[in-house]
Amino acid sequence: MGWIIALIVGGIAGWLASMVMNRDASMGVIWNIVVGCVGSLIGNALSGPLFGVRGSVQQFSLTGLIIAFVGAVVLLGIVNLVQRKTIR
Numbered sequence: 001m002g003w004i005i006a007l008i009v010g011g012i013a014g015w016l017a018s019m020v021m022n023r024d025a026s027m028g029v030i031w032n033i034v035v036g037c038v039g040s041l042i043g044n045a046l047s048g049p050l051f052g053v054r055g056s057v058q059q060f061s062l063t064g065l066i067i068a069f070v071g072a073v074v075l076l077g078i079v080n081l082v083q084r085k086t087i088r
Helices: 002-020 029-051 062-084
Strands: none
Touching: 002 029, 002 062, 029 062
């Protein structure tokens, strides 16, 4: 059941991040889920050592969603830098 919740929360976090970073038109549902799940890993890697906060997308929590969202925004910012050499 945890994987299903992780896919749903990852999809929501990826979708929100793609809207914030103006990449919503170029991304589909699958890429939103991938960006949200990878963003969760990035967010946990950044927030754990820096702030001592951990959040999992396998058990729905607001903390996990926020961490996944922030990680997804960081990931999309890196992708924008690589693709266009600028942050939008």
